Amino acid sequence: MNHINIGIIGLGTVGSGVLEIINKEKEKLFTETGIQVNIVKICDKDNSKLDSKFHSMFTSNWKEITESKEIDTVVELIGGNTVAYEVQKSALENSKFLITANKALLSEKGQELFALAKSKNVEIGFEASVGGAIPVIRSIKTGLVSNEFLSLYGILNGTTNFILTKMEEEDMDYFEALSLAQKLGFAEQDPTFDVEGIDAAHKLSLLCGLAFKQKVSIEDISIEGISKISKSEIKQAKSLGLRIKLLGIAKKTEQGLELRVSPIMIPLDHPLASVKFEMNTIYFETSYSGPSMLMGKGAGSLPTASAVIADILYYAERKINKNSALENNLFEKGKIASSKETEARFYIRLKTVDKPGVLGLITNILGKNYVSISSIRQNESLNEPVELIILTHKSKAGNVISSIDEIDKHKDIIKEKSIYLRLEDFN
Amino acid sequence: MNHINIGIIGLGTVGSGVLEIINKEKEKLFTETGIQVNIVKICDKDNSKLDSKFHSMFTSNWKEITESKEIDTVVELIGGNTVAYEVQKSALENSKFLITANKALLSEKGQELFALAKSKNVEIGFEASVGGAIPVIRSIKTGLVSNEFLSLYGILNGTTNFILTKMEEEDMDYFEALSLAQKLGFAEQDPTFDVEGIDAAHKLSLLCGLAFKQKVSIEDISIEGISKISKSEIKQAKSLGLRIKLLGIAKKTEQGLELRVSPIMIPLDHPLASVKFEMNTIYFETSYSGPSMLMGKGAGSLPTASAVIADILYYAERKINKNSALENNLFEKGKIASSKETEARFYIRLKTVDKPGVLGLITNILGKNYVSISSIRQNESLNEPVELIILTHKSKAGNVISSIDEIDKHKDIIKEKSIYLRLEDFN
Numbered sequence: 001m002n003h004i005n006i007g008i009i010g011l012g013t014v015g016s017g018v019l020e021i022i023n024k025e026k027e028k029l030f031t032e033t034g035i036q037v038n039i040v041k042i043c044d045k046d047n048s049k050l051d052s053k054f055h056s057m058f059t060s061n062w063k064e065i066t067e068s069k070e071i072d073t074v075v076e077l078i079g080g081n082t083v084a085y086e087v088q089k090s091a092l093e094n095s096k097f098l099i100t101a102n103k104a105l106l107s108e109k110g111q112e113l114f115a116l117a118k119s120k121n122v123e124i125g126f127e128a129s130v131g132g133a134i135p136v137i138r139s140i141k142t143g144l145v146s147n148e149f150l151s152l153y154g155i156l157n158g159t160t161n162f163i164l165t166k167m168e169e170e171d172m173d174y175f176e177a178l179s180l181a182q183k184l185g186f187a188e189q190d191p192t193f194d195v196e197g198i199d200a201a202h203k204l205s206l207l208c209g210l211a212f213k214q215k216v217s218i219e220d221i222s223i224e225g226i227s228k229i230s231k232s233e234i235k236q237a238k239s240l241g242l243r244i245k246l247l248g249i250a251k252k253t254e255q256g257l258e259l260r261v262s263p264i265m266i267p268l269d270h271p272l273a274s275v276k277f278e279m280n281t282i283y284f285e286t287s288y289s290g291p292s293m294l295m296g297k298g299a300g301s302l303p304t305a306s307a308v309i310a311d312i313l314y315y316a317e318r319k320i321n322k323n324s325a326l327e328n329n330l331f332e333k334g335k336i337a338s339s340k341e342t343e344a345r346f347y348i349r350l351k352t353v354d355k356p357g358v359l360g361l362i363t364n365i366l367g368k369n370y371v372s373i374s375s376i377r378q379n380e381s382l383n384e385p386v387e388l389i390i391l392t393h394k395s396k397a398g399n400v401i402s403s404i405d406e407i408d409k410h411k412d413i414i415k416e417k418s419i420y421l422r423l424e425d426f427n
Numbered sequence: 428m429n430h431i432n433i434g435i436i437g438l439g440t441v442g443s444g445v446l447e448i449i450n451k452e453k454e455k456l457f458t459e460t461g462i463q464v465n466i467v468k469i470c471d472k473d474n475s476k477l478d479s480k481f482h483s484m485f486t487s488n489w490k491e492i493t494e495s496k497e498i499d500t501v502v503e504l505i506g507g508n509t510v511a512y513e514v515q516k517s518a519l520e521n522s523k524f525l526i527t528a529n530k531a532l533l534s535e536k537g538q539e540l541f542a543l544a545k546s547k548n549v550e551i552g553f554e555a556s557v558g559g560a561i562p563v564i565r566s567i568k569t570g571l572v573s574n575e576f577l578s579l580y581g582i583l584n585g586t587t588n589f590i591l592t593k594m595e596e597e598d599m600d601y602f603e604a605l606s607l608a609q610k611l612g613f614a615e616q617d618p619t620f621d622v623e624g625i626d627a628a629h630k631l632s633l634l635c636g637l638a639f640k641q642k643v644s645i646e647d648i649s650i651e652g653i654s655k656i657s658k659s660e661i662k663q664a665k666s667l668g669l670r671i672k673l674l675g676i677a678k679k680t681e682q683g684l685e686l687r688v689s690p691i692m693i694p695l696d697h698p699l700a701s702v703k704f705e706m707n708t709i710y711f712e713t714s715y716s717g718p719s720m721l722m723g724k725g726a727g728s729l730p731t732a733s734a735v736i737a738d739i740l741y742y743a744e745r746k747i748n749k750n751s752a753l754e755n756n757l758f759e760k761g762k763i764a765s766s767k768e769t770e771a772r773f774y775i776r777l778k779t780v781d782k783p784g785v786l787g788l789i790t791n792i793l794g795k796n797y798v799s800i801s802s803i804r805q806n807e808s809l810n811e812p813v814e815l816i817i818l819t820h821k822s823k824a825g826n827v828i829s830s831i832d833e834i835d836k837h838k839d840i841i842k843e844k845s846i847y848l849r850l851e852d853f854n
Binding site: 017021022025028029032033127133134135138139142143144145146147148213269270271273274275276279286287288289290291292293294295296297300302303305306307309310313314 | 444448449452455456459460554560561562565566569570571572573574575640696697698700701702703706713714715716717718719720721722723724727729730732733734736737740741755
């Protein structure tokens, strides 16, 4: 009989979900895969949260798992990059297969850890680290193996997608929506990691290796969060048939890989626009398979546990047969496009005085910087400042930004710092 | 070195795509998977469409492939259920791994063919048979292995989705959109198979086995096509914030599996509503992973070939190591819900005379049949008949249909056969 002995380290949200599902579905998993999953040891700081029937397996010393002769596969679900780093290194050094949901650690130290795994002839499963329940890593590695990736757009962070959805649907401002997200447990007390786009960037860096076969670190990514998005932008977007999403974007360009995490306006009828609340999505275009999208729950106890267990069984099958095809995670550095050189359509919002000549001045500055205007709109208003909305044709980001900097210097006519957002119409 | 020798039978749209990609990407595939794919023989009726560099591999006798000692894996891309059936049987009898995109044959004869494969200790890969490029079969088999499926909704046929999209976006009627689809190659000259929902039902039956671990044949599915959908329904749907999609649906109910292919109205802001033209999608809910959606190109030469090649390599890796876990495709019959017993919300369109008492009569008949009305609308009109739009609360389909039959008998007030459609709000 085929079986696998696992040790789980970390009993937070995801760890307790893994324990719950394996315990409940042991028989089903065996019937469907032919592999019996035995939980041998469970480690956490203390066993207070642990059902008493598991107390005999409990240890507070993670080395009893990573160094155990009996255990084949270590499931690291502590998260973060301190203890978890020690745990992962020790597990691999002891030639254990490793399953994890730890995107921050793999984004930072992945190259070292994957190399260590390779040298020990073991493998690391990290399906749960990107897109929670969505089988995106497996799909890229196997389902799309013949394809070259051309572009990838991800809604990779549930917290920010929840906030943006609430802002639009319930007319909340950013801070209201954020504190609701905190109350409901979708956002941490210190939300910086999520709202400033860092979590999304960690995930994007992991996806990019696999999709573009190129080593990407978080430093290569232009990162912008959603904290500057106001109700007013949300409404403007809507009136233009658009919706604002925080997207992680990777695009092959002649200048190299364009890498960005930032709020982007997308057409309301694009499938990405329909992804609401805490859902995550990866949309991509490849050489042969055409545009595709994978959507699902990006976080939460059971959805993430579902991906962890899929990995446990997938790698158990590989371990039993030992074959390393399709499992390379080590990539070389490639060309990265400079953010300013990338091209996009832009939405620009200016607050100006209502005087003759203002429009001429603005359009002149844009024209001089090779930014071509696709549409311009000024709503009638009795009070100053008046709001001017400009949509551009595809233009170099650097040119758009210098234009706005130049426009904003005219303090006599510009009454508030101008705002710009990229607009993605997927054409 | 790991390698696999394949023979391709059938050089139509998909077959020539497979040949093109393998020929172009041979080196990439080897680098990324460690497996070298050798095309040993190619079979079609004649070699007129075949690039001369492949002529030395050509045969018009498929037995030279299925019975070849040299070949490990037969790629059957003829389609249909006549010659393809003989080819598949012969390949399996000769202990070849089999890769195919043939949904009609697997839906009809899958149980026999999967059993034959099992008895010969070989496997059948059919990722390309459902959802083209979308890695849906692999995702169900591995990524979601711990989950119980609760429901599955698929846009499984690109032709009908193309027609419905054109009808809405360009205000075409059904026959205009159909003939455009034929002109563009999205529909066959005899479109019955697609427009009457049979192709979608074949695919649904294949998905249901894997998702619900239950044998489903096409006879178990209530099938309705899109040929009765008129411009008027498309417009009504839109004005209600809804969109009509041809969905393949499987839902666990207390009465058994509810199985249906039919046009359904869905909310405009549901992700399924954003799936346009020839795209395919599978949306599902499971016990742990929550709602998820996989979208991509459902047909076409290169997208389908991309899935065929993913299967060739996936099974090559399995073949080299021979392990049958996760590859069961044989299921027992389970409980199937009777279509009339299933519950849904309904959209009903009646054309009536404009007289006192008409509304009373209609609502009485519905009430008597336990059909509860959620909203009712009659637009002001100078001419008879007037159009009455009713949305119901969740009601038994059988009750709704008997109500409408009874209402339609009142020829004095009902001026045209009434129309009903299911309405899915995913709640």
